């Protein structure tokens with residue numbers, strides 16, 4: 001991996017939005033703090049609001065988004081932040097070009113540009129004519145597209161064609177910020193740098209896999225977007241399928257990022273189409289979350305009283321490859337659930353010999369905690385002391401921040417740094433996204449209408465029908481029968 005970040009102009013479209021304020025500027029601050037940005041890195045922020053530079057800096061509320069702000073570091077970054085008013089609907093390409101050329105001249109820096117589209121996806125296409133003007137500069141151009149990339153296979157293909165008309169594939173970075181998370185990047189290290197895990201990572205050893213992203217938040221201020229999107233398109237097409245790709249991919253043939261992306265695409269392409277009985281959609285009803293009474297989805301401001309948008313989805317995926325044939329992957333995600341956590345569990349098979357000697361024992365399980373309390377745990381059986389000599393499941397638990405300290409880079413810091421370095425590993429390629437959309441379009445077409453679940457619960461009871469055999473996949477109470485100990489870490493910082 002390269003480590004030297006070159007001089008470059010960072011251009012942020014949508015600079016007055018939530019993503020810029022909460023994620024991009026704080027991530028740039030952390031890169032500055034780590035001295036990873038050169039002095040020749042102007043940050044050009046573009047937005048529709050009529051702000052002066054000072055008003056814009058105020059609006060970023062940096063104290064609110066960075067803990068223990070070092071004012072010297074912030075000062076040094078802020079000096080390089082510019083704000084320019086620009087409405088994508090009306091700005092002329094020539095005006096944009098001369099604005100950028102003027103800034104470049106003032107800084108007298110190399111001609112590299114990182115453009116971040118922190119915009120609603122519907123306006124991505126409108127940026128194409130502006131981006132084409134940057135092709136004329138010397139140096140490289142890298143353009144970051146936020147998720148979601150399209151709304152279905154057709155719109156994603158149209159969007160892709162439109163941006164490919166002005167950008168080469170190597171210039172395009174499609175973001176799924178989950179792939180920037182430390183523990184997600186660790187999946188490949190865990191799998192491919194450890195004989196112990198590598199040898200257990202297939203249908204001979206793994207009984208089933210659970211991938212869960214559980215949120216306590218509702219739609220907050222995103223009702224307009226969310227009601228058109230729903231959980232399947234908002235969370236599964238990108239985050240959950242990307243996690244699945246990392247867990248299930250074959251060993252990349254080389255360290256070249258394209259090899260890794262080839263293997264990820266292969267996983268998605270080998271997913272069997274989901275059957276109607278393998279998907280459960282849900283929508284939250286009123287209930288209690290973290291001790292607070294909360295309203296149902298259809299009573300949220302901005303949501304139609306008869307909305308049928310799903311806020312929860314659980315489904316069973318099968319991958320038709322030598323390695324995974326017959327192993328169910330249970331994926332679920334939802335809003336307004338009882339706990340906030342994201343994790344992957346690989347539950348191992350038990351041999352007949354084990355049962356013959358010890359009777360029923362808990363399954364060995366590999367747990368990758370993506371958030372909170374990032375870490376990796378392994379549940380295995382030991383003999384408890386004393387006369388009874390019972391077999392008991394215990395956890396060997398690697399806590400990421402206990403070992404590496406609390407300063408793990410945020411996902412967006414990793415994303416920005418990787419784009420700056422031109423590293424592509426954590427950015428889905430077009431064929432990866434295209435394959436995901438085809439899978440998702442089919443899933444949405446076959447799924448039944450959402451059923452209700454109480455806010456603060458662990459989702460609709462109907463999701464239990466997805467359980468294979470006696471796995472007791474979903475419900476925490478029952479899951480504890482498989483693993484008596486594992487939840488204390490998750491709970492601690494909930």
Ligand SMILES: NC(=O)c1ccc[n+]([C@@H]2O[C@H](COP(=O)([O-])OP(=O)(O)OC[C@H]3O[C@@H](n4cnc5c(N)ncnc54)[C@H](OP(=O)(O)O)[C@@H]3O)[C@@H](O)[C@H]2O)c1
Nearest residue numbers: 014015016017018019048087088118119120121146147148
């Ligand atoms: N926020 C997050 O945590 C998050 C997480 C993952 C992905 N994303 C993705 O990141 C993108 C931005 O999200 P966000 O939450 O920052 O949205 P947001 O708060 O609604 O901000 C959108 C930004 O785009 C600007 N904009 C909209 N239409 C425009 C136009 N025609 N011309 C110029 N500027 C325009 C808005 O300007 P005004 O201020 O003038 O309206 C605003 O600066 C979206 O694609 C979203 O899906 C966000």
